[in-house]
Amino acid sequence: MPDPLVPRLARLPRQLSALPDAASRVDLAVDLLHELVPACEAVAVLVPGPSGPATRPGPADHDEVGSLVARLEQEVGEGPATEAAHGTVVTSSDLVAEARWPRWTPRATADLGLRSVLAVALTSASHPLGSLGLYARRVDAFDDTDRALAGSLAGHLARAIDVGRDPSTAPVDRSVVGQAEGILADRLGLAPGTAPAYLTGVARAAGTSVVGAAREVVDTGHVPGPAEDAAG
């Protein structure tokens, strides 16, 4: 029988590239976690913001658990995801025997039926952004592979979110692209409005991003001509 996850993973690059913002990328990554970690019954994404933690619910049969568990952590001011947000990996294989979060645990077990948790930090190179909590109603639900996957996905995702948020990054990239378009238009005498398409063509021919091609033009002053571009 063909592996159903392979076509799912094959679609991932196109899906990720098409998503416009960090929030939708987080959603997609959470969906992916559900598929790659079958034991996971709910996910809470805690990213502190002006309106409190953003949360993402679990699969359909437990679709409120992710939101409820994150809200509970916010309400009592403690819990595994809150602790993980400080940069650690937090696990508990049986919450009934857990003593670290005396206000959160009794309600998580009694009201939501949770028994296992795995929480990892969403940490960029410079600062923590929040955390990702995976929850299950089964004891000892998560293994080493799940921990490695959650940690790795969270790490890449955090850096991707941070790039999108970093106020110094996007304006610089836009500025570089604008400068490169100006240089190309000036040196090659391009018709008004055609420089962006020309720069895109240069990037495609060089096998790099538009920002990368723009940076090359700005940094080196080298202007690829039409013949050079066509030659590759």
Add this chain to the structure above:
Amino acid sequence: MPLSPATSVRTAPLVALGLLGGYTVARETGIRPLGGVVLAAAGAYAGRTWAVKRGAGVTTALSALYVLGFGASHPLAKRIGAWPSVLAVTAVATAASWALVDRDA
């Protein structure tokens, strides 16, 4: 969706998918860590099979080759071009995964 049994998963295509897909996402979005999300997902799925079929030693070696391949493609691109470098590291990592894990399936 239940995962396929680890022993029945072919890992070489996953390695290729992770490296090529990761590079594509990084290139198209301009956000390199976003490519790492694809790399991590495909790598984790392949790693599960590496561990079950060949143990910790081979898993560590293939994981290092896979992750270093993604990192090495960047400096290599300055010498031979972006796509050739990505295809080169993908070929090496895919071949290693096939030879060490998939071949005896």
